[in-house]
Amino acid sequence: MSFATGLICRECGTTYPGEARFACDFCFGPLEVSYDLAAAHGVVTRSSIQAGPLSIWRYGALLPDPGEAPVDLGAGWTPLRRASRLAEVLGVRELWLKDDTRNPTGSFKDRVVSVALSSARRLGFTTAACASTGNLATSVAAHAAFIGWPSVTIIPSDLEKSKIAMTAIFGGTVLGVEGNYDDVNRLCVELAAEHPDWAFANINVRPYYAEGSKTLAFEIAEQLGWRTPDQVVVPLASGSQFTKVKKGFQQFIDLGLVDGDAPVLFGAQATGCSPIATAHAKGTNVVTPQRPNTIARSLAIGNPADGPYVLDALRASGGDCGSVPDEEILECIELLARTEGIFAETAGGVTIASLRQLINKGSIDPEKSVVAIISGHGLKTLDAIVETATVSATISPSLEAAEEALRFHQLVATS
């Protein structure tokens, strides 16, 4: 049973029932899902959660009502791993990686899409749609196929080939737009008005979609043994994940489910698309849109919808925001793979490079625990590394040639 009560305006606090609505009638502010936490207190317990499925739906009481049954392709309950070898390289005592590469379509987006389409089905929508930088399109197309819905996913036409293929394979309609994500998003807002029975995951059902990101916080706290970490590094695109990770930890604290305080939250951006990091560094509340130019395509939103809320949260929690160049993103994809055996997409490189930057800058306390969210699988952005990650040597099929190449790579002692 869900303890969601409806929707509330994030700006003026006007409340609405849990219907198909995403903006406030009075101030046009964005809406979010509200909960009756007083009623949930003592009912949603550690053991009631542990009795649930091994997916995000173990937290169903703190998610929007999915109607008869959730659209559950198995998103969530991904590993939280202690990363001692990477911690040593970076000079921190206690580092954990939330390995969200392990979701059904290889990115954290499966969490938000599972919640968005569950709500969309309850609300009577009949087609799944989205504006996407890639991962959302893949996840929407997969979840739509899973429930037999048509899908319309709209992406910049020059996205990574692997992301386009991973979306098209599910059989929906994929529109490649000659423009960047901000152009795609503007087009989708217009399309949503024309097609009232299409659920655009991140537009007209965005309040429901966004709630899925809370499950990152819920899982991290549960997997740490029902305690909050001291610090969390979150990659930023629209900033939605960041604000909902904050909300998730706060709900667990309010319900008395965890030991510890709200963690200090840190953002991670690529310098080629860093409107939030730039505003934070300037100390302003105004996010100036930027034309993205980075290999971290999944994070390339130049005009982030949740930007001002992220800035508020960064300031309130004493956090900071990394801004890392493409060379460091590539270097840190490799560093993560070589120290921990996790192959992340470019967004993961942004998170690890930002983690390193924020440690070196003194913003992250190396004596306190830190969790980094690795939000997408490396197979999604193979294009970024195929040139450099390649065979050590090409040889003829002879023992002699093999031994020579191995000697060259110092695997066999030279006698």
Ligand SMILES: *Cc1c(COP(=O)(O)O)cnc(C)c1O
């Ligand atoms: C979408 C996405 C994010 C974060 O997105 P928000 O819009 O900030 O919620 C992070 N990592 C990856 C890989 C993504 O695809």
Ligand SMILES: [Zn+2]
């Ligand atoms: Zn309002």
